[in-house]
Structures are given as C-alpha cells and as structure tokens.
Amino acid sequence: MSPRVTAIVVVHSGHGRDGSDHLSGTLSALAAQTRPADRLVIVATGAPDSVLDTARGFAPTQLVTAPDTLPFGQAVALATRSLPDLDQDELLWFLAQDSTPRPDALRVLVGALETAPSVAIAAPKVLDGQDPSMIASFGQSVTRFGARVDLVSDEMDQGQHDHSSDVLGAQATAMLVRASVFRELGGFDPALVSFDGGLDLSIRARLVGHRVAVAPAAAVLDHGDGVAGPRRDTRASTRRRNTRLARFSQLHRRLVYSPAWALWLHWLALVPTALVRVVVALLRKRPETIAAEIGSALQAAFSRQRLGEARRRLGRAKTVPWSALAPLRISWSEVRRRRRLRAEDDVPVIASERSALRFFDGGGAWVVLASALLGVALVVPLLGGGYLAGANLTQLSGSIGELWRNAGFGWRDISVGQAGAADPFAVVLAVLGSITFWQPSAAVVAIMVAALPLATLGAWFAMVRLTERSAVRIVGAILWTVAPPFVVALADGRLHAVLVHLLVPWLFYAGTAAARSWTAAGAASIIAAVIAASAPSTIPVLLLGWLILLLVSRRGVGRLLWTIIPGLVLFAPLVWTQGVRRGAWLSIVADPGLPANNVTPSGWQLLLGVPSGDGLGWPQLVQGGALPDVIGSLVLPVAFLPLAVCALASLLQRRVAIAAPLLLVGGVGLLSAVVGSHLFLTIFGATTVPIWTGSALSFYWFALILCAGITLDGWRRGSAGVAAAAAVAAAVAVVPVVVTIPTHTAALTAADGRGLPAYVSAAATDDPDTRTLVLRPRGDDTLSAVLVRGEGETLDRQSTIVATSHIATEDEARLAEIAGNMVVASGADTAADLDEFGIRFVVVSQLAAQQGANPAAVAAQSTQIAAVLDANAALSAVGDTDRGVLWQASEAAVSQPVPTIAAPLRAAIFIVTAVVFLAALLLSAPTVSSRRQAELHPRSIGQVRSVESMTSEKRMRRRDRAARRRHRADRGRRATASSTRERRGRPTAAAPAAAPAAIGSTDEGSATGGVIGAARAESASSPSEDAAEERSRDDRPSEDDARDPAGSAEDAPVADATASTADPDIADAPTDAEGTAGVGTTAAAAADTDTHAPDEARVTAAPGSAEEPAALTDAPADGDTPRTGSAPEASANDDNETNGEER
Incomplete structure (x- = not known):
C-alpha cells in the first residue's frame, strides 16, 4: 500500500519579482500530478489577502497563516505542528510558492522511497524556471571546511546526470522526506533561512544512518523567489544578500558540527577569519562582499541561543560517526580542479582587439631616458648639502614617528601652536618619508631629481589612452614635460605642485578605466586623494571630471563612487576644523606647505598657462637688448599658438565626444586658476598671498595636450610637422626658467637641513622640545616673531589652520608683546616672559621678514635689536652664526606641556583613514585575473574602428553568449552520445573495467571522488x-x-x-565559496574510441553503465553502502591533451 503524502506549500507574496503569479502555477501543477498528494497544506506567512483567496481557490486540506513572513524552515515547522495525525510511514513533500513540479515528479519521488527503505530523503532535479533547459540545483556536498558545493548548477540538462543517486545533501526545494525521520531530526534548522536548510537536514539524516538520494526523473521548476532556495536575479542587492546568507549558513553549520573542544576555537576565529577574507575579497576585486563577510561573522558569533538548540538537536539524533560521511565530501584537489576549469571557461570566446604597447620600439623609452639625463643635469648640482629648499620647500622631520605624529589629528606645534586637524598633505609627506625611512627628506630630493622623467613617463602612458601612433605619444610626453606650470614649480621648489603635475596623467590613465575595473578604480581613488591633498584648489576640477565619468558610464557606478571615498575621508578632519568649527570654508583650499610669496599673474598669462607674473623671464631677457620690448611679450603667445590651434581643432574631429569634455575640464582648470589668483588666504609676513595657480593650470595644460593629441591622431597628412613645431616651440618658451636651476638663480637651492644655527640644532638633538624665538626685522621699525620647536621648521609640521588664521589668538598676542618688550629698553621681566613659553634661545635672523624690504634699513634695525638684547641680563650672547645672531636664556627654560587631544578621537581618525586607504591599495593591486580582464579591452578610448577589424560591443556580447551556449550544448551532446553508446553495449578497445570505486573515493587509481563523470570527446560536427x-x-x-x-x-x-572539452558537470557551475563538485560515484576507466574522432575522443565508461541506470535500491546486507550508477568520465590524460590542443 502506497504511503500517504502530505504536500506542504510555503507562500510569501505569491508572486515573483516580475509580478508573475507563481503560486497559481505551483498549485495547478500539484493538482495535475499523476500521483496526486493525499493532503495539501498551504502555509501563508505575511501574504496579502489576494494570495490567500488564490490559495483557498484550490481547496487545501489546511490553510495556515501567519502575520509575519517566516523563513522556509520555520513555516514548515508551523505546518507540521498543525498536523498532529502524521502517520509513521507518511511522506512530506516540501514545496514553495515558486516550485512548479512536472506531472510525474511526485510519482518518481515516492517510488524512490518505496524501492529503497534506507533512503529517507529523495530530492528532484531542480530546473531554472526562467529557462527549463538549465539545471538550477541537483545535489549538494561540502568541502573539508564545510563550505557548501552545488554538485550541478547552471548547466544545460541533456540527461548527462540521469545516472546519479546517492548524495550527501540536496536543496530543500521539493524534497520528499519520511515524516518519521523528519520528526526524529527535529525538522529544519530555524537559523538557516534560504541556504543550506536542505543540506543540513540531509547531513543530519546521514548521521542518523539514513541515505539521501536524488531522483533525476523527477523535475521541478524553481523560479528563484528565494523562499526555499536562493533568490535568483541580477540585482546587486540580491547578490549581496545571497552572499551574506550563504556565508552565515556555512559558519553556523561549522559551529554546530564542530566537537565541543573545538567550538570555542571556531568561535574566536570568526571575526579574524572574516577580516582575512575581506582582504582576499579586495585582492579579488569583490568589495561588494565585504559587508556580507563581516555581517555574517558577527551574526554567527552572537546567535548563541539558536546555536545551542542546533547542537542539542544534532547530539540527540546522531548515531553515525562523521568519518562515515568523508567519502561524500569534496576533496581540495577536486575543488582546485573545478576552479581551474571554471576560470578557463570564464574567458570570453570572442575578445576585443588590444594593440601592443610599443614603449621601447615606439620611442617612449628613449624620450624618458632623455628627460632623465636632463633632470640629473639640472638638479644634481644642487645636492651639495644633501637637502633642497625652495619657495615653500624645506626638510622633513628626522624620524618616521615624528612624521606620522604631525599627520594625525591633534596639537599643531607650529609657532605658539593650535589644536586641530593636520593638512591632508601631511599624510602624503608621511608616506613619502616612510619610503626612505633612514632619511625621510631623501624622498623629497628623489622626487625633485626624477621629476622630469616621471612627467614624461606619465604623459606617454596617458597618450596611450588616446592614440596608437608613437609620434603623437612622444609629442604629448614632451609637451607635458615642458609645461610652464611644471617647470616653474620645479624651479621654485614647490613640491605640492610638482606632485600634482606628476600624478595628473596617471589619474587620467586610471580614471578612464575606473568604471569597468576595480583595479583602475582603486588606483584612481588614491591618485585623486593625493592630488586633492597636494593642491586643494584643484578639487573643483576633480569633481567635474568625476561627474563627467558618472554621466557617460552606463555601468560601474559603484566603482566610480568609490574613487572619491579616500579623498573624503582624508579631508574630513580638516573640513570639520576649518569649516564646521571655525567657519573658514575657503581656507580648506589654501596651499599646504611653507607660506610663499605667490605673485598674481595677469589674465593673458593665465590664458597661456603661465603661473608666474614674469612671463617666464622673456620680458626681462629682451629688455635692454637690441630687440624691441614688445618682442618679449609676444614670445609666449607665438610659442604656444600651435598647441592652442591643435587643441581647438579637436572639436572638428570624429572623436569630438572625447575632446569636448576634455576642453570643459581644462576650462574649469583655467577658471580655478583665475579664481585662486584672487583668493588671498595664506598669511606671509605681514600680508596675505593668493593661491598658487600652477596646480590648476596643470589640468588646463593637460586638457590642451590631450585635445591636441586627438587632432594630430586624426590628421594623417602634415601632422608630423605641426607636432614637431608645437613641441619645439613649447620647449624653447621655458628655456629662461630652466637655466635658472643649474645657475643657482632659481628659488630651488641646496640646503644643509638646518633652519637654525648649529648650536641650537645640537641642543635640539638632545631635547627635541627645545624652543627658539626667531626675530626677523622688517626694516620699518617692526619685526616678525616666530616660535620654533626642535631643529627648525619642517615641511610636515606646517598647517593651513595656522597659516590662514587672520585673527591672532591670545597666545600669539602675548608672544608679540614679549618680543616687543625684548627689543626695546623696558622694565619687563624677560626671564619670566621666556619661561612662560619655554624659550631657550633667541635668534635675530639675517633674513628680512618680507620681500622688497630695504636691506640697509633691515641691517640698521638688526644692529639696534642686537644691542638691546646684549644689555638684557636674562640673555647671554652666543655670537654670530650662519643663521643670525644667537642668544641663550641665562636660566634654563622649563619645557611647557603640550596640550593633549582625546586619544580615542585621534586613534579613531587614524584607523578609519588607514582602513580606507588600505582597501584602496588592495583594490589597486593588479592580479592575474585583473590583467586578463584588462586585456579584453582596447587600450585607447573612443577609438574609431572599421567594421572589418572590430564589431561593436553589443554584437561581441551577443556572439559570445551564442558561443557559450553552443559550447555547453556541444559538451552535453557529446556526454549524452557517449552515454548512449555505452548503454547500447558498444564494444571498447580497452581492458575490462575495474570494480566500482567507493562513493567519493579519492584513490589515484580511480576517477576523482564525488564527481559525476561525463564523457569527454571532441565533437565530430563540422563547422x-x-x-x-x-x-x-x-x-x-x-x-x-x-x-x-x-x-x-x-x-x-x-x-x-x-570550444573546451572540460567536464560538462563542472565547467559552468558557479560555486558558493569552494567551487563545485559532481554527484555519485565514478569508476576506474576503460578507454573507448570514437570512430568519428579516433585520435582525440578517448572516453572512459563506468562499470554497469552499459546496460541501464542503476535503480535506487538498497545495498547488500553488509551495510547500507549505496549502489549507484555513474556517467562516463574522460581520463585525466585525455583531458589535458585535448585542452592543450584546443588552446
């Protein structure tokens, strides 16, 4: 007598994401079964009234409702509690609203349990409801670490797996379970939502001594609503949800299955393991899984109640040791093999053309070498002292610890000091100084020496994005190397502007690929943050370029959004201090570094891209000579005319869609320079100076060069002469500035690394908190007083908070009062005044406090001040030094305590910044996979291609999909044909087959354990x-x-x-975390020769497959060892040979 079957249908919304009525289809299919269910129980949790009306229309035996949406396992438990009269031999069929069974599905499943009493769970073949020809799930297993492995998934169904039977587990969708076993096991684990519920139930059934089998003839369509199995759609939110649930299910099962002595070890390892997997996810360019990794680990760690219930449930029922399940698990060698085959199958059949780089044979290397020789000739003569100084350049602090302390949020120990955020540029300096940790300032020297070749190299690679012509790339590199903003910044010693100029080409190179590549997005995010930190006035240009990329990119919005995250994190503390607390929002864009006397250039000089007000020295060079003075003013317009004409002509080229945004960005760069020249933010001496315009003009020049490159690339005739004229004219225009560097007339000069007299530096070596009052006469009976700590001013200690503070603080006013009392005869207590600020030394500097001061007046004022200080009993004269006249306090100064900032706040800012930039660095690290993906795209953007040489991207994607479908179909057809030949008893040329291997055997002499072997043969079909x-x-x-x-x-x-001859069971099966594996048993191979392809199609056949598929019957009495049929599988040698020939 056939047992009673109760069908339990779990309903949520009743509809799919597309609005289709899946519930009606499921209930209709259930009513149309050739072997109908005896009872129908519908469990509607959180379902609307319309769905309840639909359910009632099919007259269920019971309709159980719940106001809230419950997971599948909990809904099934609710249904079973409403059925107190379950028979001992009753069968339970678990369906979801989107599980549509084929008419004979229940009959086949019931037959599987009736013919094999040891089988407690029978699972159908789950097909994709959107494409019934594809298998969604057919059996599951686990790796040694418990990761779920779908044995068959996302594979075309052609009967190649119809010999499978025993498996470790299966998806919960439409599985048929004996009611007695289900009650013995305690039902589904309520902690498992839509992943691993069926697998966990199957494993527990195995541990009780029962078998789990799949019935290939029973097919059920699953539409992917996410009720009983994973939700299937292409949305990013769905992928993130599935990743989180899958990872939590794995961790939960690991904690449940682990022995008591290892439980705490697994629990303690949850968060550290999650952090390691986050790093791996970043290296694999999958940052979307980070939240899922951390969230699932925390969820598993703090769900102790459910964990305890699950462990008690398992402990009460378990009668079989875990070792009995070992043959059904997936070995690491099999996981690696499937990963390798899947990676090979992921390579598109049709790829884009990608030309050779031609850096050496195209002349790029020679241009870089020439720039390197020129850079060495210019800068190396200045290295006598080992350091460099300039307009706003000085040495860095002597230790890495000091560098990073100055880069953090806290006390800014410059002059009298202020509390607040460090400049973002201080972080850049800390990173640079850490590279040459033995001498932090050596990194600055190296950048200035290598600036010319680095600029040439970056521009050459930037031109790669626009043209395939080597001559155009070389011209673009030369024009960028001799750009006036760069040459002037180098001669003035403006490190921040030099860094901006060096990084702009690389930002373009990475930014143009950021939408399609996480590697490029990570690199672009770091470069953009460094540029913004070095020159905050360029932030409008950076934002405009970012918005343009967002508008023109059809996909990859998440990658583009990431590109601004590091910059936002880097600037957040400064924005809080300058903008929110002080209300000085414009001060955020002030130039970092030492305050310098920036001269405001005229409008026409800015239009020519010249940041200095002297016309690059040409007016002064011509003045007083034989040529008219007007010639000096005409040199620059004439020299830059070819470049301007070529840039504007790009609007007439075919790639105007690229040229127009570039010119827009360049125009905004010019506008930023104009606005910056009128923003007087930084205090220099007694005046305020404008923002340095060169950094914004670098963007302006770069846009002109790129647009000129587009024009020259489009011109096939006469372009060589125009390109040469533009390069030569631009190079000649900057000659007066270039020659000032080796002739020691530029602001960039050699330095010995000391800002104070050697006597003070020696004392500061022993006591880094030594404070020196530096007095600089102005020549007009006023002076400047600066309090310096340690060996002198350093670049990393500078702060725009102090430099842009136009209102003196109480401490600054008090210091000015003390300095005024010291330089005149007064009755003030100098000793007490010095002790108030911990001043140990006083220096009257030989340098004037402001440029343009009368030297004679300054000297007279210095002499007067020296006479007053000599008469001061609180000071003892040390003497004249190379930095000025030095006095020392007669009484030892007491070091003043530095105000402390909340340590947790400082640490939190550092940790957040470090984590974000570490993530960006890991994303930007190239990997084999990222390089392979990059090779699928052309190097140049917007390149016009002929129809003969390159099809459109849409056609390529369509052809690739068609080729993949044909690829899968060919493999499946070969496997089916080979299986048919074996079943018909086709003679083989090999020795008789060996005895069947054990389930999941990993013996080297047998086929790989746990794999459904499918025949591998070359297709005999013609093209x-x-x-x-x-x-x-x-x-x-x-x-x-x-x-x-x-x-x-x-x-x-x-x-x-x-086409690949990879195993059709695995080549296209996506994995959860560990790869995919096959089902059932394989046996030692016997070769079969395909008459259509005698040299290539050597296949193997499993014993017993020549007759009929093995039935789901009990094993002999010596144990419940399952007897399974298996499909044939190619030998490893054949696999390697065939794949090698195809590749």
Missing part, C-alpha cells in the same frame, strides 16, 4: 553544422550581421576552435 546550430539558437541574424555577412560567417569557426 557548417555549428554555424547552423548557432543560427537556430540565436533566432535570427541581427541588422549588423545582415550588413556584415563576413562577420557573421566567422562566428562558427571561432567558437568551434575555442
């Missing part, structure tokens, strides 16, 4: 047959194909030549 099959699968030729018959005809041979 014409493949082409016909592609046309039938692709419905009809597209318009592009109709216009390009040659392109359509090439599809068949391309796909056929690249």
Whole structure:
C-alpha cells in the first residue's frame, strides 16, 4: 500500500519579482500530478489577502497563516505542528510558492522511497524556471571546511546526470522526506533561512544512518523567489544578500558540527577569519562582499541561543560517526580542479582587439631616458648639502614617528601652536618619508631629481589612452614635460605642485578605466586623494571630471563612487576644523606647505598657462637688448599658438565626444586658476598671498595636450610637422626658467637641513622640545616673531589652520608683546616672559621678514635689536652664526606641556583613514585575473574602428553568449552520445573495467571522488553544422550581421576552435565559496574510441553503465553502502591533451 503524502506549500507574496503569479502555477501543477498528494497544506506567512483567496481557490486540506513572513524552515515547522495525525510511514513533500513540479515528479519521488527503505530523503532535479533547459540545483556536498558545493548548477540538462543517486545533501526545494525521520531530526534548522536548510537536514539524516538520494526523473521548476532556495536575479542587492546568507549558513553549520573542544576555537576565529577574507575579497576585486563577510561573522558569533538548540538537536539524533560521511565530501584537489576549469571557461570566446604597447620600439623609452639625463643635469648640482629648499620647500622631520605624529589629528606645534586637524598633505609627506625611512627628506630630493622623467613617463602612458601612433605619444610626453606650470614649480621648489603635475596623467590613465575595473578604480581613488591633498584648489576640477565619468558610464557606478571615498575621508578632519568649527570654508583650499610669496599673474598669462607674473623671464631677457620690448611679450603667445590651434581643432574631429569634455575640464582648470589668483588666504609676513595657480593650470595644460593629441591622431597628412613645431616651440618658451636651476638663480637651492644655527640644532638633538624665538626685522621699525620647536621648521609640521588664521589668538598676542618688550629698553621681566613659553634661545635672523624690504634699513634695525638684547641680563650672547645672531636664556627654560587631544578621537581618525586607504591599495593591486580582464579591452578610448577589424560591443556580447551556449550544448551532446553508446553495449578497445570505486573515493587509481563523470570527446560536427546550430539558437541574424555577412560567417569557426572539452558537470557551475563538485560515484576507466574522432575522443565508461541506470535500491546486507550508477568520465590524460590542443 502506497504511503500517504502530505504536500506542504510555503507562500510569501505569491508572486515573483516580475509580478508573475507563481503560486497559481505551483498549485495547478500539484493538482495535475499523476500521483496526486493525499493532503495539501498551504502555509501563508505575511501574504496579502489576494494570495490567500488564490490559495483557498484550490481547496487545501489546511490553510495556515501567519502575520509575519517566516523563513522556509520555520513555516514548515508551523505546518507540521498543525498536523498532529502524521502517520509513521507518511511522506512530506516540501514545496514553495515558486516550485512548479512536472506531472510525474511526485510519482518518481515516492517510488524512490518505496524501492529503497534506507533512503529517507529523495530530492528532484531542480530546473531554472526562467529557462527549463538549465539545471538550477541537483545535489549538494561540502568541502573539508564545510563550505557548501552545488554538485550541478547552471548547466544545460541533456540527461548527462540521469545516472546519479546517492548524495550527501540536496536543496530543500521539493524534497520528499519520511515524516518519521523528519520528526526524529527535529525538522529544519530555524537559523538557516534560504541556504543550506536542505543540506543540513540531509547531513543530519546521514548521521542518523539514513541515505539521501536524488531522483533525476523527477523535475521541478524553481523560479528563484528565494523562499526555499536562493533568490535568483541580477540585482546587486540580491547578490549581496545571497552572499551574506550563504556565508552565515556555512559558519553556523561549522559551529554546530564542530566537537565541543573545538567550538570555542571556531568561535574566536570568526571575526579574524572574516577580516582575512575581506582582504582576499579586495585582492579579488569583490568589495561588494565585504559587508556580507563581516555581517555574517558577527551574526554567527552572537546567535548563541539558536546555536545551542542546533547542537542539542544534532547530539540527540546522531548515531553515525562523521568519518562515515568523508567519502561524500569534496576533496581540495577536486575543488582546485573545478576552479581551474571554471576560470578557463570564464574567458570570453570572442575578445576585443588590444594593440601592443610599443614603449621601447615606439620611442617612449628613449624620450624618458632623455628627460632623465636632463633632470640629473639640472638638479644634481644642487645636492651639495644633501637637502633642497625652495619657495615653500624645506626638510622633513628626522624620524618616521615624528612624521606620522604631525599627520594625525591633534596639537599643531607650529609657532605658539593650535589644536586641530593636520593638512591632508601631511599624510602624503608621511608616506613619502616612510619610503626612505633612514632619511625621510631623501624622498623629497628623489622626487625633485626624477621629476622630469616621471612627467614624461606619465604623459606617454596617458597618450596611450588616446592614440596608437608613437609620434603623437612622444609629442604629448614632451609637451607635458615642458609645461610652464611644471617647470616653474620645479624651479621654485614647490613640491605640492610638482606632485600634482606628476600624478595628473596617471589619474587620467586610471580614471578612464575606473568604471569597468576595480583595479583602475582603486588606483584612481588614491591618485585623486593625493592630488586633492597636494593642491586643494584643484578639487573643483576633480569633481567635474568625476561627474563627467558618472554621466557617460552606463555601468560601474559603484566603482566610480568609490574613487572619491579616500579623498573624503582624508579631508574630513580638516573640513570639520576649518569649516564646521571655525567657519573658514575657503581656507580648506589654501596651499599646504611653507607660506610663499605667490605673485598674481595677469589674465593673458593665465590664458597661456603661465603661473608666474614674469612671463617666464622673456620680458626681462629682451629688455635692454637690441630687440624691441614688445618682442618679449609676444614670445609666449607665438610659442604656444600651435598647441592652442591643435587643441581647438579637436572639436572638428570624429572623436569630438572625447575632446569636448576634455576642453570643459581644462576650462574649469583655467577658471580655478583665475579664481585662486584672487583668493588671498595664506598669511606671509605681514600680508596675505593668493593661491598658487600652477596646480590648476596643470589640468588646463593637460586638457590642451590631450585635445591636441586627438587632432594630430586624426590628421594623417602634415601632422608630423605641426607636432614637431608645437613641441619645439613649447620647449624653447621655458628655456629662461630652466637655466635658472643649474645657475643657482632659481628659488630651488641646496640646503644643509638646518633652519637654525648649529648650536641650537645640537641642543635640539638632545631635547627635541627645545624652543627658539626667531626675530626677523622688517626694516620699518617692526619685526616678525616666530616660535620654533626642535631643529627648525619642517615641511610636515606646517598647517593651513595656522597659516590662514587672520585673527591672532591670545597666545600669539602675548608672544608679540614679549618680543616687543625684548627689543626695546623696558622694565619687563624677560626671564619670566621666556619661561612662560619655554624659550631657550633667541635668534635675530639675517633674513628680512618680507620681500622688497630695504636691506640697509633691515641691517640698521638688526644692529639696534642686537644691542638691546646684549644689555638684557636674562640673555647671554652666543655670537654670530650662519643663521643670525644667537642668544641663550641665562636660566634654563622649563619645557611647557603640550596640550593633549582625546586619544580615542585621534586613534579613531587614524584607523578609519588607514582602513580606507588600505582597501584602496588592495583594490589597486593588479592580479592575474585583473590583467586578463584588462586585456579584453582596447587600450585607447573612443577609438574609431572599421567594421572589418572590430564589431561593436553589443554584437561581441551577443556572439559570445551564442558561443557559450553552443559550447555547453556541444559538451552535453557529446556526454549524452557517449552515454548512449555505452548503454547500447558498444564494444571498447580497452581492458575490462575495474570494480566500482567507493562513493567519493579519492584513490589515484580511480576517477576523482564525488564527481559525476561525463564523457569527454571532441565533437565530430563540422563547422557548417555549428554555424547552423548557432543560427537556430540565436533566432535570427541581427541588422549588423545582415550588413556584415563576413562577420557573421566567422562566428562558427571561432567558437568551434575555442570550444573546451572540460567536464560538462563542472565547467559552468558557479560555486558558493569552494567551487563545485559532481554527484555519485565514478569508476576506474576503460578507454573507448570514437570512430568519428579516433585520435582525440578517448572516453572512459563506468562499470554497469552499459546496460541501464542503476535503480535506487538498497545495498547488500553488509551495510547500507549505496549502489549507484555513474556517467562516463574522460581520463585525466585525455583531458589535458585535448585542452592543450584546443588552446
């Protein structure tokens, strides 16, 4: 007598994401079963009234409702509690609203349990409801660490797995379970939502001594609503949710299955393991899984109640040791093999053209070498002292610890000091100084020496994005190297402007690929943050470029959003201090570094891209000579005319869609320079100076060069002469500035690394808190007083908070009062005044406090001040030094305590910044996979291609999909044909087959354990047959194909030549975390020769497969060892040989 079957249907919304009525289809299919269910129980949790009305229309035995949406396992438990009269031999069939069974599904499942009493759970073949020809899930297993492995998934169903039977587990969708076993096991684990519920139930059934089998003839369509199994759609939110649930299910099962002595070890390792996996996810360019990794680890760590219940449930029922399940697990070698095959299968059949880089044979290396020689000739003569100084350049602190302390949030120990955020540029300096940790200032010297070749190299690679012509790349590199903003910044010693100029080309190179590559997005985010930190006035240009990329990119919005995150984190403390607390929002864009006397250039000089007000020295050079003075003013317009003409002509080229945004960015760069020249923010002496315009003009010049490159690339005639004229004219224009560097007339000079007299530096070596009062006469009976700590001013200690503070603080006013009392005869207590600020030394500097001061007046004022200080009893004269006249306090000064900032706040800012930039660094690290993906795209952007050489991206994607479908179909057809030949008893040329291997055996002499072996053979179909099959699968030729018959005809041979003979069971199966594995048993191989391909199609057949598929019957009495049928599988040697030939 057939047992009673109770069908339990769990309903949530009743509809799919697309609005389709899945519940009606499921209930209709249930009513149409050839072997109908005896009872129907519908569990509607959180379902609307319309769904309840639909359920009532099918007259269920019971309709159980719940106001809130419950997971599948909890809904099933609710249904079973409403059925107190369950028979001992009753069967439970678990369905979801989107599980549509084929008419004979229940009959086959019931038959599987009736013919094999030891089988407690029978699972159907789950097909994709959107494409019933594809298998969604067919059996599951686990790795040694418990990661779920779908044995068959996302594979075309052609009967190649119809010999499978015993498995470790299966998806919960439509599985048929004996009611007695289900009650013995305690039902589904309520902690498992839509992942691993069926697998966990199957494993517990195995541990009780029962078998779990799959019934290939029973098919159920799953539409992917996410009720009983994972939700299937292409949305990013769904992928993140599935990743989180899958990882939590794995961790939860690991904690449940672990022995008591290892439980705490696993629990303690949850968060550290999650952090390691986060790093791996960043290296694999999968940052979208970070939240899922951390969230699932925390969820698993703090769900102790459910964990305890699950462990008690398992402990009460378990009677079989874990070792009995070992043959059904997946070995690491099998996981690696499947990963390798999957990676090979992920390579598109049709790829884009990618030209050679031609850096050496195209002349790029020679131009870089020439720039390097020029840079060495210019800067090396200045290295006598080992350091460099300039307009706003000085040495760095002597230790890495000091560098990083100055880069953090806290006390800014400059002059009298202020509390607040460090400049973002201080972080850049700390990183640079850490590279040459033995001498932090050496990194600055190295950058200034290598600036010319680095600029040439960056510009050459930037031109790679626009043109394939080597001559145009070289011209662009030369123009960028001799750009006036760069040459002037180098001669003035403006490190921040030099860094901006060096990084702009690389930002363009990485930014243009950021939408499609996490590697490029990570690199672009770091470069953009460094540029913004070095020159905050360029932030408007950076934001405009970012917005343009967002508008023109159809995908990769998340990657583009990431590119601004590091910059926002880096500037957040400064924005809080300057903007929110002080209300000085414009001060955020002030230049970092030492305050310098920036001269405001005229409007026409800015239009020419010249940041200095002296016309690059040409007016002074011509003045007083034989030529008219007007010639000096005309040199620059004439020299830059070819570049300007070529840049504007880009609007008439075919790639105007690229040229127009570039010119827009360049225009904003010019506008930023104009606005910056009128923003007087930084205090220099007694005046305020404007923002340095050179950094914004670098963007302006870069846009002009790129647009000129577009024009020259489009001109095939006469472009060489125009390019040479533009390069030579631009190089000649900057000659007066270049020659000032080796002739020691530029602001960039050699330095010995000391800002104070040697006597003070020696004392500061022993006591870094030594404070020195530096007095600089102005020549007009006023002076400047600066309090310096340690060996002198350093670049990393500078702060725009102090430099842009136009209102003196109480301490600054008090210091000015003390300085005034010291330089005149007064009755003030100098000793007490010095002790108030911990001043140990006083220096009257030989340098004037402001440029343009009368030297004679300054000298007279210095002499007067020296006489007053000599008469001061609180000071003892040390003498004249190379830095000025020095006095020392007669009484030892007491070191003043530095105000402390909340340590947790400082640490939190540092940790957040470090984590964000570490993530960006890991994302930017190139990997084999990222390089392979990059090679699928052309180097140049917006390149116009002929129809013959390159099809459109849309056609390429369509052809690739068609080739993949044909690829899978060919493998499945070969496997099915080989299986059919074996079942018909086709003679083989090999020795008799060996005895069947144990389930999941990993013996080297047998086939790989736990794998459904499918026959591997080369397809005997001709290219014409493949082409016909592609046309039938692709419905009809597209318009592009109709216009390009040659392109359509090439599809068949391309796909056929690249087809892989990888195992159809695994090649396309996506994995959860550990890869995929097959089901059932495989046996030692016996070769079979395909008469259609005698040299290539050597296949193996499993014993017993020549007759009929093995039935789901009990094993002999010596144990419940399952007897399973298995499909044939190719030998490893054949696999390697065939794949090698195809590649």
